[in-house]
Every structure is written in structure tokens, then in C-alpha cells.
Amino acid sequence: MSDRTMARQVLLFICFLSLGSVLGQVSYSIPEEMAKGSLVGNIAQDLGLDFKRLKSGKARIYTGDSAEYIELNKDRGVLLIKERIDREALCGQTTPCALHLQITLENPMEFYSVTIEIVDVNDNAPMFSAKETKFDISELSPTGSKFILETAADDDVGINGVQSYLLNPADHFVLKTQDMPDGSKNVQLILQKPLDREIHEHISLLLTAVDGGDPQMSGTMPIIITVEDANDNAPVCFLPVYKTSIAENSPKGTILTTVKASDADQGQNGKVEYYITKSSGGTTNIFEIDRVEGVLKLSGYIDYEKNKHFQIDVQARDPGRHSDTCKVIVDIIDVNDNQPVINIMSKPSALSEDSKAGTVVTMLNAQDSDSGDNGKVQCSINDNVPFSLKSTANNFFSLVTDGDLDRERVSEFNVSVTCADEGVPSLSSSVILSLQISDVNDNVPVFEKISYEAFVQENNTPGLSIFTVRAEDADFNQNARLSYILEDSSVNGVPVFSLVSVSADSGVIHAVRSFDYEQIKYFHFRVKAQDGGSPPLSSNVNVKIIIQDQNDNAPQVLYPVQSGGSVVAEIVPRSADVGYLVTKVVAVDVDSGQNAWLSYKLQKATDRALFEVGLQNGEIRTVRQVTDKDAVKQRLAVVVEDNGQPSRSATVNVNVALADSFPEVLSEFTDFTHDKEYNDNLTFYLVLALAVVSFLFIVSIIAILSVKCYRWRRERMFYKSGANLPVIPYYPPLYADVGGTGTLQHVYNYDVCRTTDSRKSDLKYVRPCSESIISLDTSGTQTLTHAHKEKLTSESFDDQVRMDILVHVF
The missing domain is CATH 2.60.40.60 (Cadherins)
Structure with a gap:
């Protein structure tokens, strides 16, 4: 494991120690090299956590950027070995060696610090870096001469590290071990018996390094000594310890210091060379020294985060292998070269x-x-x-x-x-x-419009799609899924559900039944848009449906009244001038707009040259002077047609009698019924009926003339005084000219005097009425507000008196 990673773990360890009192901390100690799956500890029990909390909190181990050696078993609540741990690879010579883990929980967020100390096991034997060591020792070397030996390295620490050295044989030399301030050992070979080249030119020794583990392990290195002559003085370093510092970003070739040593010998035996024998951390390739000058230089890259200090052993050696050792301590200066x-x-x-x-x-x-x-x-x-x-x-x-x-x-x-x-x-x-x-359901649906208005033709097909209401919800997913609901209400006492329906998904409004403009012209209702949130939110919008009229009603003739058992005849005196008003055909159309605009046409007549019909007002007038040659009985067929597409029409038959007296009318009156075929057996009864009717007719005429004279005198008095006689026009109920469409542009009033015999009734044209009370509104609140007013003088009024004779055919 790199020193940088070790430094991060130590820093995390310190941070979590400071938080331990707040977040919880537990420590374990395990030996290295434990098998995969071995138990480290019951973390749930030690932290007081429930197994359910481990699962619901999604417990996991956070180790930073280091390898994951430990795993968490949520089901058992224990920590297990995930990978075999090699303490030497993990921490090197650093003690104590520990793994620092963090266990994090969510909902709510919690984290705990776990420290696992890795205990060293004696699994490494001491080793020497060199296969053998050779010395050339002069035979003149005095007793007590020192020769520095290479120390053995043991990756284990503590008692499992190198504890002692043994030399075999020990005839001429003995070992001297000296503890150094940095904790290392300095091993020296001490000459205890003078050498004699003539007796032993070469001496072979075996250096053994022994650790203190159980079982004990050792390593050996052969030492070959060559005895030579003359050179009996060893080099001496000027300083035992050299100190220097260098920034971690210094380039290669940077000079650190210069090591100096002297040798009392002369000539070749006094020549000193410098060697680096050891550097802490095993990074001897980072530094180099000039063998002749002793200049120590940087030959590699250094990183403060890996090594903050270096200790370099420099050996000054003469050609006779006499040597002295000094130390160079290099302090690394930190440079800000690491990003957070x-x-x-x-x-x-x-x-x-x-x-x-x-x-x-x-x-x-x-x-x-x-x-x-x-x-x-x-x-x-x-x-x-x-x-x-x-x-x-x-x-x-x-x-x-x-x-x-x-x-x-x-x-x-x-x-x-x-x-x-x-x-x-x-x-x-x-x-x-x-x-x-x-998302949270916090937005109500919003309709595209403040209110909606739609048009639909009457007589529509049930189920017809009228239009669509749309709303939007700014929420998401289910909270924005809208349903459209028709709110409960009534239209003229009828539930709105019986008129329209709305599609819950699309907002399409359908007609439930066929609409009739003459019954309902428009109606209001409300549609609610409700989202799918919990609780749901909703909003309402007003909808107005306007029924559009179609020409589905034919005109209806109000006057003259047609009946199957009687004939109505209009009397025109032969002395009538051109333009004489015979009668007025009155008709209405319950449709509206142009569908109710009526026009009157003369379809056929006994004498087309004698009468004409007003196109807009339905007035039948003479177009020429009546002559004696004109037949007394005149039949007219008038067609009333509306302006719809396609147009609808109605036909009314008008009977006109050209006569100046009633006998003349009676002589021709019965001819109106000759269109029917009668049985010969009815002749007797007809003659008898005519005799009775004639008697009754004479009596009625006398009574009518008396009443008419009385009324005529009273009306003359009222006209002279400016008074108006109250006249009640007759129209069938539930008919009206709505909105001034022109259906009844000229409304006339008639005075009718009836006897017990309908054939002897009298009808008098009076004057235009200023207002009609005919209405199609079922509530009875609407009236005809547009009526044509026409003033007549009293003289013209007298000239237009006519009598209607009703003849019942038995």
C-alpha cells in the first residue's frame, strides 16, 4: 500500500475519532492473513443497531479509495473478511496498522466509524539484499578494527522483526550491534585477533539474522574476507550526520549536500570513494552520489505525501576497503501539488x-x-x-x-x-x-378558456360530439392525469345528465338526446376537471350550449280558420273599389330567423284577374272593379311559404262571395258545398233544413242589424272622442312573433258577432292592433313586441264591414 493511501487513512482515522462521540465508533483487532469469509465482529450488536435498520437504511461500507478488505453481511449484522489482508502490503513498517471504515445509513442519514487493527504475524523471514559481502582487510589491521555490515530486512514489525545477528565462525571476528536513534541497528564486524595473510589469505564467515517471532525465522549472508597488506588506516568522515532539505517538486539533478571524509594513508591507499549503502524506505534510486567528490544529488522524484523525511547512509571507503559511515538526513518541504x-x-x-x-x-x-x-x-x-x-x-x-x-x-x-x-x-x-x-400534487387543473360556448343544430343525432373541453395540470404523472366530470344541475327542471354527457378521459361533450329549438334555445352547465393526485384537486368551467334553429316547422294558418264541417265566406260588395281589402291571411311559423319569414302567394283562383295577395302581409285585395259578370262565388287558394332551406309551406282556401245583399248570397251560398257528393236520400232533409235555416236566418239578420246599428253608433261616438274600443283578437295559444322576425308584421283585430246558427255570424274588420299577446314561450313571459300599426278613418272602417256566413251541411 502506498504511503499516500496510508496517510489518507490515518487522516480519516483522526477525523472519525473526533466524531466518535457523536456518530458512534467501534474498534476490532484481527491478525493478518485471515481466510476469506472469517468473522471480524458483530457490528450490529456493538453499535446497538437492529437488522431491519441495516436493511431499511441501505447500510454500506465506505472505504474511500483503498481496496475493500471488509464486507458487511446485513442479514447477520456482522463484518467479514472479503479479501486476505497482508499487513506488510497494507502498512509496510508503519505501526500500528489499521483499516478505517465508515458505515453509512440513509433515511435518516447516519454514519459510524469502525477501526480494525491488523496484528502482525511472523510470516516473513529476515533477508539480506546482497547474496554475499566481500572485504579486503590488510593484515596490518589492528585489533578492534570495524567493518560495517549490511543489515537484514524483515517486513514484519515489532517482535517479529530482526532481533539479533550471529556470526560463525568467530575466531578472528566478532559482531557488535548498535541501536540507532531511528530504531534501526548498526551491525559492525570487529577484528578481535590479528590477521596473518600467510596463514589465512581468505576467511569465510556466515552472518545470520534472527527474528523474535514464533516460530523463529532467520536469514543468512556469506562474508568473504581477503587479507591484504599495507593499508592500515580507514577514512574518517568530517561530520557524522549531514542535514539538508529540498522541496518535493525539485527537478532531477538538484544538489542536496556534499559529504567529505579523509584518509591518513598516502597514495592509492589514501584515496577515498563514496557510496550510498542504504536509504530509508528502500528508495536508493532516488538519490545518487559522486564517488570521487561526494556530491549528493536528486536522481528521481520525491513526494511529500509518501515520504516526509529521508535518511541516507553514505560510506567513505578507501581502496583497502577501510571505511567510515555518515548519515545524511533530508527533510522534504511540502508543496501544494495535490487537489482536494x-x-x-x-x-x-x-x-x-x-x-x-x-x-x-x-x-x-x-x-x-x-x-x-x-x-x-x-x-x-x-x-x-x-x-x-x-x-x-x-x-x-x-x-x-x-x-x-x-x-x-x-x-x-x-x-x-x-x-x-x-x-x-x-x-x-x-x-x-x-x-x-x-412531484407533489400542488397544482389544480386549469382550463384553456374561462368559459366555453358551443353551437349545435336542433334535431341533432343523439350521441353527437358537440365540442371538447380541455384542461392542463402542471403536475407530473398521476398527479397530472385528468378526469372530466359533469356537475349535477338542472335545466328548466330537467337534469343536465339527460341533455349532455362528458367523456371522463378526453373531455368530449356529447348530446344525449336530440334538441328542439322551439323547446329550449340554450342552457348552461358546469364541467369539473379533477386530477389523479391524493388528495385530488379540481377546477370548474362554465359551458353554454346554444341550439341553432332549423327549418323543421311548416307555417300554420291562424286565419281564416279551416274546419271540415263548415265553409267561411268573405262578402265583397260589387261596388267595391280597386284595392278593396277582402280579408287577410294570418299565419305564423314557430321557427326563428329567416326560417320564420313568411311570404304569401296566390296559387289558384276562380278569377286570377280579380284578386291579388300581398307578398309580405297576406292581404287579399281586389285588383280591378267588380262587375256584374263576375260570379258570386269565388274560391282562392293561398300558399304560405317560409324562407328556410328547404322551404316549407301551407295552403289555405278562401271563399269569397260577390254580392250586395244576403238573398243573393244565399242563392249561391250552398254552391260552396257542391264539391262533395251527396246521396239522393238526403235531398228531403236538405230542403227541410234550408227552410228552418231561412227562418232562423231572417230572425238573426234582424237581431244582428239591430246590434250592429247600436255598436256602429257607439263606435262613432268613441272615434269622435278619440277613444279606442278594447278589442280582443283571437289566436291559438302558444304562437308568437319572436324577436320581430316579421312573421306577424300586420296584426288585425276583428269583431265577431255569432248567433246560435254559425252560418249567420257577423265579422267586422276593426283596426290594426298595437300589440299581440300571442307567445310561444312556455313560461308565458315573452310577447310579440313588433306589430304593425295602421290607422283607419271612421269612414273607411264603415266601408269594410262584412259578414261571415257559416253554412253547416247536414
């Missing part, structure tokens, strides 16, 4: 738009492996987002809401978290957090 590392403690889930301010969204951890101000980190987020970043502990931050959320306005936020150190220049790193805002 941002770790997301838990992945943020969807955030409800009704979340209150202060809701924790996620937690962050920011680490900078630099030291001092270079390692101090401050984090911030981008502006214009409803979130804030709060510091909870050393380099731990909580992202919380600090404003209102509205999914309909912004459904997703990209929060940029930037962490910068306090170095010069400052280094920073960023991470983008994508936060989805989940």
Missing part, C-alpha cells in the same frame, strides 16, 4: 418538492493530502440554487435545502460543489450533484 479529493458519502435520491428547509440531501467528505495550509479545505456550491453547504466536522459537509422547491418550475438541479485548499496558488476540484425533484 471530494467523496460522496451517499448517493442523493429524489427530493420531494415539499421538503422543508434544512432537509439533509447528502453528505460530502473532502480530503487534501498536503499539509498545513496546503491541506486545509473549504467547500462551496454554485449560486442560484435552493441549497446550502454546512460544515458538520473536520472536512465533512452536509448539503441541505434552504429554500422552497417547485418541480413545475425546476424539475432537476445540478449542484456544483467546489472544494479549494488554502495553498498558494490554491488548487480546487469540483463535482456535480444531479438532484431530481419528485
Whole structure:
């Protein structure tokens, strides 16, 4: 494991120690090299957590950027070995060696610190880096001469590391072990018996390094000594320890210091060479020394986060292999060359738009492996987002809401978290957090219009699609799924459900039945749009349906009244002038608009040259002077036609008698009924009936003339005084000229005097009526407001008196 990773773990360990009292901490101790699946500890029991909480909180282990050696079994609540742990690969010579884990829980968010100490096992034997060591020792070397030996390395630590050295044989030399301030051992070979080249030119020794583990392990290195002559003085270093410092970003070739040593010998035996024998951390390739000058230079790259100090052993050696050793201590100066590392403690889930301010969204951890101000980190987020970043502990931050959320306005936020150190220049790193805002049913449906108005032709087909109401809901998914409901109401006492219906899904309004403009011209109702949220929200809109008229009614003749058992005859004196008003055909059409505009045409007549019909007013007038040659009996057929498409019509027969006296009329009167075939057996009864009728007729005429004279005198008096006689016109009920459409542009009143014999009734044209009381409104509230007024003089009024003779045929 790299020193940088070790430093991060140690920093995390310190941070979580400071939070342990608040968040909870537990420690375990296990030996290295445990088998995969071995039990580390019952974390649920030790932290006082329930198994259900582990599952509901989505418990997981956070280890940073280090390898995952430990796994969490949520079902059992225990920590297990996931991968075999090699303490030497994990921590090297660092003690104690520990794994620092964080267990995080969500909903609510919690985290706990777990420290697992890895106990060393004696699984490594001491080893020498060189296969053998050779010395050339002068035979003149005095007793007590020292020769520095290479020490053995043992990856184990503590008692499992190298504890002692053994030399075999020990005839001429003995070992001397010296503990150094850094905890290492300096092993020297001491000459205890003078050498004699003539006796032993070569001496072979075996150096054994023994550790203190159980079982005990050892390593050996052969030592070959060659005895030579003359050179009996060893080099001596000027200083035992050299100290220097260098910045971690220094380039290769940077000079650290110069090591100097002297040798009292002369000539070749006094020539000193310098060698690097050992460097802490095993990084001998990082530094190099000039063998002749002793200049120590940087030959590789150094990283403060991996090694803060170096201790270099420099050996000064003469050609006779006499040597002295000095140490060079190099302090590494930190440079701000590491960006902060941002770790997301838990992945943020969807955030409800009704979340209150202060809701924790996620937690962050920011680490900078630099030291001092270079390692101090401050984090911030981008502006214009409803979130804030709060510091909870050393380099731990909580992202919380600090404003209102509205999914309909912004459904997703990209929060940029930037962490910068306090170095010069400052280094920073960023991470983008994508936060989805989940929907809440907080918007009511809104219709496209404030109110709706639609037109439909009468006599429509039931089930006809009239139009569509539409509403929109700014919410999402189910909260925006709309249903359209017809609100309960009534139209003229009839439930609106019997008139129209609305499709719950599409909002299409259908006609339930066929409409009749003459019964209902328009109606109102309300449609409700309701969403699928819980609880649901709704809104209403007013809808007005206007029924459009069709020409589905033929004109109806009000006057003259047609009956199957009687004949109505209009009497025209032979002395009548041109333009004499014979009668007026009065008709109405219950349709409206142009469908109710009526025109009158003379279809056929006994004498077409004698009469004409007013196209607009239906007045039948003479077009020429009546002569004696004209037949007394005249039959006219008048067609009343509306202006609809296609048009509809009605036909009325008008009987006219041209006569100056009643006997003349009577002589021709019975001819009106000759269109029917009679049985010969009825002749007797007809003669008898005529005799009775004649008698009654004479009596009636006398009575009528008396009454008429009386009324005529009274009317003359009223006309002279400016008074108007009250006249009640007769029209069938439920007929009206609505809206001044022109159906009844000229309304006339008639005075009718009837006897017990309908054939002897009298009808007198009086004057135009100023107002009609005929109405089609079933409520009886509408009247005919447009009526043509026409003034007649008293003289013209007297000339237009005529009598209607009703003849009943038995």
C-alpha cells in the first residue's frame, strides 16, 4: 500500500475519532492473513443497531479509495473478511496498522466509524539484499578494527522483526550491534585477533539474522574476507550526520549536500570513494552520489505525501576497503501539488418538492493530502440554487435545502460543489450533484378558456360530439392525469345528465338526446376537471350550449280558420273599389330567423284577374272593379311559404262571395258545398233544413242589424272622442312573433258577432292592433313586441264591414 493511501487513512482515522462521540465508533483487532469469509465482529450488536435498520437504511461500507478488505453481511449484522489482508502490503513498517471504515445509513442519514487493527504475524523471514559481502582487510589491521555490515530486512514489525545477528565462525571476528536513534541497528564486524595473510589469505564467515517471532525465522549472508597488506588506516568522515532539505517538486539533478571524509594513508591507499549503502524506505534510486567528490544529488522524484523525511547512509571507503559511515538526513518541504479529493458519502435520491428547509440531501467528505495550509479545505456550491453547504466536522459537509422547491418550475438541479485548499496558488476540484425533484400534487387543473360556448343544430343525432373541453395540470404523472366530470344541475327542471354527457378521459361533450329549438334555445352547465393526485384537486368551467334553429316547422294558418264541417265566406260588395281589402291571411311559423319569414302567394283562383295577395302581409285585395259578370262565388287558394332551406309551406282556401245583399248570397251560398257528393236520400232533409235555416236566418239578420246599428253608433261616438274600443283578437295559444322576425308584421283585430246558427255570424274588420299577446314561450313571459300599426278613418272602417256566413251541411 502506498504511503499516500496510508496517510489518507490515518487522516480519516483522526477525523472519525473526533466524531466518535457523536456518530458512534467501534474498534476490532484481527491478525493478518485471515481466510476469506472469517468473522471480524458483530457490528450490529456493538453499535446497538437492529437488522431491519441495516436493511431499511441501505447500510454500506465506505472505504474511500483503498481496496475493500471488509464486507458487511446485513442479514447477520456482522463484518467479514472479503479479501486476505497482508499487513506488510497494507502498512509496510508503519505501526500500528489499521483499516478505517465508515458505515453509512440513509433515511435518516447516519454514519459510524469502525477501526480494525491488523496484528502482525511472523510470516516473513529476515533477508539480506546482497547474496554475499566481500572485504579486503590488510593484515596490518589492528585489533578492534570495524567493518560495517549490511543489515537484514524483515517486513514484519515489532517482535517479529530482526532481533539479533550471529556470526560463525568467530575466531578472528566478532559482531557488535548498535541501536540507532531511528530504531534501526548498526551491525559492525570487529577484528578481535590479528590477521596473518600467510596463514589465512581468505576467511569465510556466515552472518545470520534472527527474528523474535514464533516460530523463529532467520536469514543468512556469506562474508568473504581477503587479507591484504599495507593499508592500515580507514577514512574518517568530517561530520557524522549531514542535514539538508529540498522541496518535493525539485527537478532531477538538484544538489542536496556534499559529504567529505579523509584518509591518513598516502597514495592509492589514501584515496577515498563514496557510496550510498542504504536509504530509508528502500528508495536508493532516488538519490545518487559522486564517488570521487561526494556530491549528493536528486536522481528521481520525491513526494511529500509518501515520504516526509529521508535518511541516507553514505560510506567513505578507501581502496583497502577501510571505511567510515555518515548519515545524511533530508527533510522534504511540502508543496501544494495535490487537489482536494471530494467523496460522496451517499448517493442523493429524489427530493420531494415539499421538503422543508434544512432537509439533509447528502453528505460530502473532502480530503487534501498536503499539509498545513496546503491541506486545509473549504467547500462551496454554485449560486442560484435552493441549497446550502454546512460544515458538520473536520472536512465533512452536509448539503441541505434552504429554500422552497417547485418541480413545475425546476424539475432537476445540478449542484456544483467546489472544494479549494488554502495553498498558494490554491488548487480546487469540483463535482456535480444531479438532484431530481419528485412531484407533489400542488397544482389544480386549469382550463384553456374561462368559459366555453358551443353551437349545435336542433334535431341533432343523439350521441353527437358537440365540442371538447380541455384542461392542463402542471403536475407530473398521476398527479397530472385528468378526469372530466359533469356537475349535477338542472335545466328548466330537467337534469343536465339527460341533455349532455362528458367523456371522463378526453373531455368530449356529447348530446344525449336530440334538441328542439322551439323547446329550449340554450342552457348552461358546469364541467369539473379533477386530477389523479391524493388528495385530488379540481377546477370548474362554465359551458353554454346554444341550439341553432332549423327549418323543421311548416307555417300554420291562424286565419281564416279551416274546419271540415263548415265553409267561411268573405262578402265583397260589387261596388267595391280597386284595392278593396277582402280579408287577410294570418299565419305564423314557430321557427326563428329567416326560417320564420313568411311570404304569401296566390296559387289558384276562380278569377286570377280579380284578386291579388300581398307578398309580405297576406292581404287579399281586389285588383280591378267588380262587375256584374263576375260570379258570386269565388274560391282562392293561398300558399304560405317560409324562407328556410328547404322551404316549407301551407295552403289555405278562401271563399269569397260577390254580392250586395244576403238573398243573393244565399242563392249561391250552398254552391260552396257542391264539391262533395251527396246521396239522393238526403235531398228531403236538405230542403227541410234550408227552410228552418231561412227562418232562423231572417230572425238573426234582424237581431244582428239591430246590434250592429247600436255598436256602429257607439263606435262613432268613441272615434269622435278619440277613444279606442278594447278589442280582443283571437289566436291559438302558444304562437308568437319572436324577436320581430316579421312573421306577424300586420296584426288585425276583428269583431265577431255569432248567433246560435254559425252560418249567420257577423265579422267586422276593426283596426290594426298595437300589440299581440300571442307567445310561444312556455313560461308565458315573452310577447310579440313588433306589430304593425295602421290607422283607419271612421269612414273607411264603415266601408269594410262584412259578414261571415257559416253554412253547416247536414
